[in-house]
Amino acid sequence: MKGVLLAGGTGSRLRPITHTGPKQLVPVANKPVLEYAIEDFKEAGVTQIGVVLGNKGRKEIQELLGDGSKYDVDITYIIQGEPLGLAHAAGCARDFVGDDDFVMYLGDNILNSGITDLVESFQNGEYGAGIALQKVDNPQAFGIADVDEAGNVTELIEKPDDPPTNLALIGMYVFSPAVFGAIDELEPSWRGELEITDAIQSLLEDGYEIDSHVVTGWWKDTGKPEDILEANRLVLEDTELDTAGTVEDGAEVDGRIELAESATIEDGAVVRGPVSIAADVTIKAGTYVGPYTSIGADSTLENIHIENSVVIGESELTASGRIVDSLLGRNADVESADELLPEGRRLVVGENSQLKL
Numbered sequence: 135m136k137g138v139l140l141a142g143g144t145g146s147r148l149r150p151i152t153h154t155g156p157k158q159l160v161p162v163a164n165k166p167v168l169e170y171a172i173e174d175f176k177e178a179g180v181t182q183i184g185v186v187l188g189n190k191g192r193k194e195i196q197e198l199l200g201d202g203s204k205y206d207v208d209i210t211y212i213i214q215g216e217p218l219g220l221a222h223a224a225g226c227a228r229d230f231v232g233d234d235d236f237v238m239y240l241g242d243n244i245l246n247s248g249i250t251d252l253v254e255s256f257q258n259g260e261y262g263a264g265i266a267l268q269k270v271d272n273p274q275a276f277g278i279a280d281v282d283e284a285g286n287v288t289e290l291i292e293k294p295d296d297p298p299t300n301l302a303l304i305g306m307y308v309f310s311p312a313v314f315g316a317i318d319e320l321e322p323s324w325r326g327e328l329e330i331t332d333a334i335q336s337l338l339e340d341g342y343e344i345d346s347h348v349v350t351g352w353w354k355d356t357g358k359p360e361d362i363l364e365a366n367r368l369v370l371e372d373t374e375l376d377t378a379g380t381v382e383d384g385a386e387v388d389g390r391i392e393l394a395e396s397a398t399i400e401d402g403a404v405v406r407g408p409v410s411i412a413a414d415v416t417i418k419a420g421t422y423v424g425p426y427t428s429i430g431a432d433s434t435l436e437n438i439h440i441e442n443s444v445v446i447g448e449s450e451l452t453a454s455g456r457i458v459d460s461l462l463g464r465n466a467d468v469e470s471a472d473e474l475l476p477e478g479r480r481l482v483v484g485e486n487s488q489l490k491l
């Protein structure tokens with residue numbers, strides 16, 4: 135069993151964050167989303183992993199993952215180039231996969247139960263594909279599976295107008311190499327992409343059985359800023375957090391806090407977990423860091439109140455205001471204006487930013 139990790143795509147729904155980097159490297163609880171997938175592969179015993187790269191962020195992704203040795207896995211890079219769909223990306227992995235079965239994992243997805251059950255169940259039967267499903271509130275936005283009373287998959291439809299069920303295909307799939315034949319026959323969908331959902335439907339029509347699992351733990355497609363915040367909240371809730379850094383006398387700290395060894399919470403600061411604070415961060419007097427916040431490396435916070443937010447890193451947050459439900463890109467600063475006049479907020483805001491003042 136090999137692994138194919140998809141790390142292409144444009145990340146348009148995460149702009150402006152993705153103007154300067156790939157969506158798969160946005161951190162959740164101070165760890166790039168992509169690393170969660172690598173850990174899930176490893177846990178399921180899948181150590182030969184092909185990472186499919188798009189045009190965006192190839193260098194950054196290769197710099198992070200390297201040859202995989204730091205995770206005890208073996209990584210091969212595959213270039214997809216233009217994002218022509220998930221089935222196109224899978225097709226690019228054909229030479230890497232050879233005659234093996236493979237698990238495909240969308241690199242911007244994160245789930246708490248891992249992929250071991252999905253892989254084992256597929257291996258225990260004779261299937262063309264194995265899919266993971268979860269009930270969603272907005273089935274029009276996903277690939278949807280129809281199942282009969284015995285739980286057998288009877289139809290798969292990508293983003294249906296009139297969904298037969300609310301069971302969405304989530305971003306993890308297992309395939310036999312038969313899928314490559316199905317991909318060869320695909321026509322682009324209305325959005326101009328080769329859809330993996332259509333490839334699985336075609337396997338079904340060719341008489342292959344499809345194994346399916348309803349995943350009960352949480353799963354998040356981190357496509358939008360609010361998804362990053364929710365994934366951050368879910369991971370902080372679930373993970374053991376270790377306070378290795380310095381908490382000065384006079385700092386008020388409660389709840390679970392991950393504090394990197396080189397990070398400091400100074401006298402007069404208040405931090406309420408669950409919170410993750412990365413390396414070389416200083417939380418100074420007058421600052422309040424509230425639950426479900428991750429502060430990325432090399433940041434300084436002073437006076438500010440922040441909660442339920444993700445700060446990617448290298449930020450100076452020194453304004454005496456409240457920041458909630460926010461995603462701040464690398465090197466974003468939030469400072470107080472020194473001048474009293476003209477009164478107002480002074481902004482340098484990138485394309486596609488969203489401010490709620």
Ligand code: G1P
Pocket residue numbers: 220240243275276277278292293302303304305329330331355357
């Ligand atoms: C893709 C798939 C869809 C699946 C979803 C899971 O959608 O096409 O079938 O349900 O991922 O996140 P996209 O993110 O491309 O809209």
